[in-house]
Amino acid sequence: MPRAYDNDLRRKYLAAYAAGKGTQAELAPVFGVSVGWAEKVCRQHRQSGQPERIEQRDGPTSRVDAAAQACLLDAIKERPDRTLAELQEILAVRRGVRLCIGQLWNVLKKMGIRLKKSRSTPPSATPRAIVKSENSSSNVSGQRRRNT
Numbered sequence: 317m318p319r320a321y322d323n324d325l326r327r328k329y330l331a332a333y334a335a336g337k338g339t340q341a342e343l344a345p346v347f348g349v350s351v352g353w354a355e356k357v358c359r360q361h362r363q364s365g366q367p368e369r370i371e372q373r374d375g376p377t378s379r380v381d382a383a384a385q386a387c388l389l390d391a392i393k394e395r396p397d398r399t400l401a402e403l404q405e406i407l408a409v410r411r412g413v414r415l416c417i418g419q420l421w422n423v424l425k426k427m428g429i430r431l432k433k434s435r436s437t438p439p440s441a442t443p444r445a446i447v448k449s450e451n452s453s454s455n456v457s458g459q460r461r462r463n464t
Contacts, residue, residue: 320369321349326357327367333358380423384411392429 329347333340333354340354347354361367380388384407391398391406398406400417403424408414415423424430 321353323368325349326369329354329357330361330367378423379413380407380415384413385423385427387411388424388427388429 325347329343329349332338332343332347337343338346340358341351344351344354360370364370387407387410388403391403391410400420404415404417404420407420
């Protein structure tokens with residue numbers, strides 16, 4: 317995505333347009349910008365009254381505030397092996413904030429919390445399944461081949 321034009325260019329363009337040095341379409345090539353950009357800048361200036369660029373927001377503001385984050389941290393410290401569904405329920409009951417699993421996962425990711433097993437934990441007592449060479453992927457039908 318291309319970088320936004322500098323606020324200095326916006327101010328110079330708006331000053332030239334306000335001084336009556338030309339129409340939007342005439343001034344656009346002089347400043348090396350598109351007519352659409354010139355129209356947008358003038359419209360934003362009329363609406364906001366400021367020549368500087370209005371910062372863009374990426375989506376709605378999060379419902380998870382600092383108190384909700386602290387609640388999540390406390391719940392994880394109490395019992396580190398909680399599932400996302402359990403954390404979701406705790407957040408809904410204690411703070412009244414309802415999130416889907418995906419949103420909760422993103423919040424935890426932003427907080428730097430990983431819900432992964434630790435590599436330092438002992439291995440599982442359940443032995444791994446042994447794969448026999450007879451059941452290879454070449455037996456598409458799942459039946460054993462017969463020698464004919």
